[in-house]
Amino acid sequence: MRSTSVPDGDVADAFARALGAAARAPLPTAVAHEAKRALANVLALAVGASRHPGVDAIVAAAAATGGSAIAPVLARPERVDAHFAALAAGFAAHVDDFDDTHLATVIHPGAACMAVLVALAETAAPDGPRALAAFALGCEAQLRAGVAISPEHYDRGWHITGTCGVIGAVVTAALLLGFDDVALARAIRLAATMPLGQRDAFGTMAKAFHPGKAAANGILAARLAARGDDAPAGIIEDARGFAAALSTRFDASQMLDGMGTRWELAANTYKPYPCGIVAHPSIDAALALRERGVAPDAIAEVRAHCHPLVVDLMGNADPHDGLEARFSAIHGIAAAFCDGIVGLPQYETERVLREDVRAVRARTTLVPSDAIARDAARLEALLHDGGVVAETVAHARGSAARPLTDAELRAKVRLLTEPVLGEGSGERIFDAVLALDGARDARTMIGAAAPTAAVHV
Amino acid sequence: MSEAAAPSAGASAALAAFAVAAHAGSSFAIACAAAREHADAAQAALHHHREQSLLARAFAAASALAGEAGPGAAIVVAAMTTSEIGGDAIAEAIAVGREVAARLARAVRFDAPWDAATVCAGIGATAAAARAAGLDAAATRDAIGLAATQACGLGAVAGAPAERIAIGKAAADAVEAVALARCGFSAAPASIEGRRGVAALMASRFDAAMLADRLGERWISAEDR
Numbered sequence: 001m002r003s004t005s006v007p008d009g010d011v012a013d014a015f016a017r018a019l020g021a022a023a024r025a026p027l028p029t030a031v032a033h034e035a036k037r038a039l040a041n042v043l044a045l046a047v048g049a050s051r052h053p054g055v056d057a058i059v060a061a062a063a064a065t066g067g068s069a070i071a072p073v074l075a076r077p078e079r080v081d082a083h084f085a086a087l088a089a090g091f092a093a094h095v096d097d098f099d100d101t102h103l104a105t106v107i108h109p110g111a112a113c114m115a116v117l118v119a120l121a122e123t124a125a126p127d128g129p130r131a132l133a134a135f136a137l138g139c140e141a142q143l144r145a146g147v148a149i150s151p152e153h154y155d156r157g158w159h160i161t162g163t164c165g166v167i168g169a170v171v172t173a174a175l176l177l178g179f180d181d182v183a184l185a186r187a188i189r190l191a192a193t194m195p196l197g198q199r200d201a202f203g204t205m206a207k208a209f210h211p212g213k214a215a216a217n218g219i220l221a222a223r224l225a226a227r228g229d230d231a232p233a234g235i236i237e238d239a240r241g242f243a244a245a246l247s248t249r250f251d252a253s254q255m256l257d258g259m260g261t262r263w264e265l266a267a268n269t270y271k272p273y274p275c276g277i278v279a280h281p282s283i284d285a286a287l288a289l290r291e292r293g294v295a296p297d298a299i300a301e302v303r304a305h306c307h308p309l310v311v312d313l314m315g316n317a318d319p320h321d322g323l324e325a326r327f328s329a330i331h332g333i334a335a336a337f338c339d340g341i342v343g344l345p346q347y348e349t350e351r352v353l354r355e356d357v358r359a360v361r362a363r364t365t366l367v368p369s370d371a372i373a374r375d376a377a378r379l380e381a382l383l384h385d386g387g388v389v390a391e392t393v394a395h396a397r398g399s400a401a402r403p404l405t406d407a408e409l410r411a412k413v414r415l416l417t418e419p420v421l422g423e424g425s426g427e428r429i430f431d432a433v434l435a436l437d438g439a440r441d442a443r444t445m446i447g448a449a450a451p452t453a454a455v456h457v
Numbered sequence: 458m459s460e461a462a463a464p465s466a467g468a469s470a471a472l473a474a475f476a477v478a479a480h481a482g483s484s485f486a487i488a489c490a491a492a493r494e495h496a497d498a499a500q501a502a503l504h505h506h507r508e509q510s511l512l513a514r515a516f517a518a519a520s521a522l523a524g525e526a527g528p529g530a531a532i533v534v535a536a537m538t539t540s541e542i543g544g545d546a547i548a549e550a551i552a553v554g555r556e557v558a559a560r561l562a563r564a565v566r567f568d569a570p571w572d573a574a575t576v577c578a579g580i581g582a583t584a585a586a587a588r589a590a591g592l593d594a595a596a597t598r599d600a601i602g603l604a605a606t607q608a609c610g611l612g613a614v615a616g617a618p619a620e621r622i623a624i625g626k627a628a629a630d631a632v633e634a635v636a637l638a639r640c641g642f643s644a645a646p647a648s649i650e651g652r653r654g655v656a657a658l659m660a661s662r663f664d665a666a667m668l669a670d671r672l673g674e675r676w677i678s679a680e681d682r
């Protein structure tokens with residue numbers, strides 16, 4: 001194990017003290033805002049996926065195992081126990097692969113921490129500022145744990161959103177429940193004994209189970225810590241502990257240094273389109289051409305000049321269902337030309353197979369080039385009338401260099417929630433999250449994602 | 458690491474088929490007798506927590522039983538929590554779980570940070586619970602997939618008070634995995650032997666043949682006693 005700067009004493013103790021101090025200070029304005037953006041994004045995703053068969057299975061399993069029906073399932077009428085509420089919310093937020101991404105670790109930090117909020121808000125009844133701080137510091141703890149063991153951890157085959165999600169979830173849970181630093185340290189140590197997530201699960205429901213179960217494990221660890229349980233000192237850094245089991249690298253300074261001043265959460269990004277991120281600049285360019293009036297039936301040929309990774313990761317030229325389409329940059333481009341929008345409906349199998357997008361896909365080729373950056377693309381469309389139009393994207397929407405604006409994120413939230421909760425639901429949820437730091441009761445935010453419209457139907 | 462078998466013929470599929478179809482033979486009877494050993498204590502612990510959810514009951518009962526039964530407590534408790542069936546049928550489920558755990562422990566050389574006994578007990582507990590619940594082979598494989606992706610047990614915890622927590626959690630995770638798989642939740646089909654599954658991530662050596670060889674005929678869990 002390559003290890004630098006392991007401090008004297010227990011890493012979990014030092015981590016808890018740093019997180020506790022950060023939790024007692026007001027969040028910096030920019031961090032609070034980034035936390036709200038992350039939260040609104042995952043809440044909307046969980047609403048959007050609330051009718052997924054996996055959520056049905058989780059709700060049915062909750063009923064079959066007989067827990068108390070005390071916590072909500074977002075956008076659904078059922079109530080379940082805190083364990084299954086966490087599982088459902090974390091699953092739904094991640095299942096469409098459309099959630100937030102911390103690019104340096106490829107952690108999707110929002111799902112697990114939001115799921116803890118949903119599961120515990122009813123019983124912990126936090127005010128808005130406490131809920132926001134618990135969410136923000138949970139994300140931060142999760143990302144820092146991830147940076148400390150990256151990149152070897154993910155490269156070996158672990159799904160870092162699950163393994164480190166447990167650390168984020170326990171911090172959110174402990175801060176919601178008002179733990180002091182000593183109890184927080186116990187909770188973190190216990191959570192460090194409960195990582196999960198192998199990448200063999202990719203392509204099955206178990207992938208999105210990871211952040212959901214990370215949230216449930218975080219809640220369990222916090223409850224055990226509250227009754228005085230603990231795991232051995234050194235559990236994160238010791239030879240038979242968390243970091244050694246999960247990676248060949250551990251850099252404790254990445255967890256501990258600059259807490260409260262250096263924020264990994266500030267580097268969180270949000271996907272504008274529900275497909276692999278390397279295809280996004282090409283989709284941006286296609287949307288811009290469509291905006292300029294290029295109609296799909298006017299197109300004779302499209303050449304997408306892109307980074308070679310687009311071909312490696314998103315090179316499927318002829319997808320046969322919605323899942324395959326998520327790995328097809330060409331489908332994203334074709335959908336942009338045909339629909340002028342690239343959201344979840346563009347990845348439904350029925351849409352993927354329709355003749356109009358198939359025709360544009362058949363006329364589109366990827367032209368990989370090392371000279372093009374990963375977040376850039378240049379699209380050329382040859383038209384039937386002999387004209388040529390081109391669009392260059394220097395930085396994709398949602399990339400680190402060009403973060404999604406609040407207006408773009410609000411539009412994404414609307415697109416996700418309105419098919420499920422009706423018109424106005426996106427605005428309601430986004431505004432409730434923005435108002436969190438002045439809210440006396442964080443449950444109003446979670447209530448904004450309740451199925452009010454469905455009840456009246 | 459041995460080459461990964463095709464998912465349809467691999468170790469995970471073999472374990473699932475075994476969990477569904479294993480039936481009594483002379484070795485199996487020995488395994489059943491061993492399985493009954495802790496059943497009364499598990500029953501008492503489960504009864505004590507009867508007002509809680511099945512997951513909480515499994516956690517509490519397996520934690521309580523862990524002192525005398527070790528990681529195997531997860532297997533006994535997961536089977537008994539998942540099904541009201543008693544007698545030979547529950548003993549069979551427990552025997553199946555013990556055999557799955559024993560096979561894994563032999564076939565997978567876990568890396569030093571992992572506590573193999575707890576890791577294997579969690580997957581064995583899931584096989585036991587799947588058998589007790591009467592899941593078919595496909596759902597059993599999904600349940601094993603859910604168990605595999607969260608298989609855990611850190612060496613630093615072995616022998617510490619938190620070991621009871623790990624064993625209790627292994628039982629609760631097994632009950633949850635079976636409840637989810639029964640409701641249609643999917644998981645990796647080759648979760649043990651897959652390119653990014655249990656053996657690849659947690660071990661330096663894996664002998665797939667040892668896992669599947671004469672499975673259902675030879676009960677190494679009974680031989681180990």
